[in-house]
Amino acid sequence: MPKSLTQIEDFYSLVVNNTPMFDTRAPIEFAQGAFPHTHSLPLMSDKERELVGTCYKNKGQDKAIELGHDLVQGQSKQAKIDAWVDFIQKHPNGALYCFRGGLRSQITQQWIYKASGVDYPRLKGGYKALRRYLIDETERIMAHITPIVIGGQTGCGKTLLLDHIQQMIDLEGLANHRGSAFGNTTTAQPTQIAFENELAIELIKKQNHTHLVFEDEGANVGTVHIPDCIKNKTSQADLILLNATTDERIQVSMDAYVTNMYQNFMHQDQQNGFNNFANYWLKSLEKIQKRLGLERYKIMKNQVESALTMHQNTNTFEGFLPVVESLLVDYYDPMYNYQIQKKLDRVAFKGSASEVIEYLYSLSIS
Structure with a gap:
């Protein structure tokens, strides 16, 4: 596996080209707001996310990652990988993201690469960074038009x-x-x-x-x-x-x-x-x-x-x-x-x- 998998920083091209993306956040996060041309293909369910979050607060990152791998394995893990690879085959020029471009999207990238050999890019900074970009651009553009x-x-x-x-x-x-x-x-x-x-x-x-x-x-x-x-x-x-x-x-x-x-x-x-x-x-x-x-x-x-x-x-x-x-x-x-x-x-x-x-x-x- 490469030392680092691809990240996307060019948010302008991403949005003007209607780039298809999939969101690895939990369903509850996706329901609160996502981006156009985006599909929900979560790494964890709402309950799993809640358990990992609690573990992170109480026991730290390493234990939270360990719990996450315990929760998502076997047939559950394979079903997710199959869904991701199917999306990639339909949208080879797309991207993926999690909330901050951190562990969830990195793990998703790694599993995809191991399963298919495809280095499918993730958004640098994730949902939060793209959301910030859109808010800032709205204010900037309205100030000029x-x-x-x-x-x-x-x-x-x-x-x-x-x-x-x-x-x-x-x-x-x-x-x-x-x-x-x-x-x-x-x-x-x-x-x-x-x-x-x-x-x-x-x-x-x-x-x-x-x-x-x-x-x-x-x-x-x-x-x-x-x-x-x-x-x-x-x-x-x-x-x-x-x-x-x-x-x-x-x-x-x-x-x-x-x-x-x-x-x-x-x-x-x-x-x-x-x-x-x-x-x-x-x-x-x-x-x-x-x-x-x-x-x-x-x-x-x-x-x-x-x-x-x-x-x-x-x-x-x-x-x-x-x-x-x-x-x-x-x-x-x-x-x-x-x-x-x-x-x-x-x-x-x-x-x-x-x-x-x-x-x-x-x-x-x-």
Whole structure:
């Protein structure tokens, strides 16, 4: 075996090339946050990690290593090696890491080399070093780029507009949430750490642009928090307001929150899709019960239940039209009108989608 196996220090190339990696940390560590294009192939289970950690504290490193080898041996060890080698065969240009680039990843490298002869690289400094790099790069890049923020009433099509712009950071897409009480999707949001990691990588990939476009967001998108360096910079940036008629907004909202949501729920679970869609609507409405007031909430809940029944009977979504219109005009618009008054001094342009895109082109934003 070589005196030392390969370590990777070039984190920039690692992230811009979407390098596939496997994480040797315990499952509980991986679940708290990992990197994109990463698979969990742990050296130890959660319980084994806990036992080795306790041994390390009480008896020192040598005894902890000895216990680790006792816990992971025989068929268990071989199964792990087989999984690692299978990953390497599928991703020969990848890498592996543990928390600090220490014992777990070194042991994994050694076992892989003995089993296959492959010197599969590990991250120098491990997860902790790459995580630090991403945090630092987020702050550095945001200090140098000029953000432009797209705002507008709920349903005006801000997300659809962003899809036509290359120089943009899709915070809602990264957060897997549309940023409102009805913003949940059919899949869970990432952890805060995973969100920040993916966001940093998007910034690194687009850092050569002088301007980046963001959607106007609050401090949070669903359960994840926008990093302060981004929130502070975008809250002072030029604001472009996207205009749309009420009918256009109703159609965009019907597509996003009714038709597409229903199709996504059905695609995810054909048997329970309708019930999950119904629960999504009723639970989302319940989130804004206090703001709506009890009477208005009861009326709207009845409308939603009628719309759901209508869909079951006629396979149409027409029953949702009055619900969506009421939510836009009576609920979201007053909140928007209140908030936009605080930002009027930042408004640089107002217009339709085509006019906004033309304006962005005039700023050399594509």
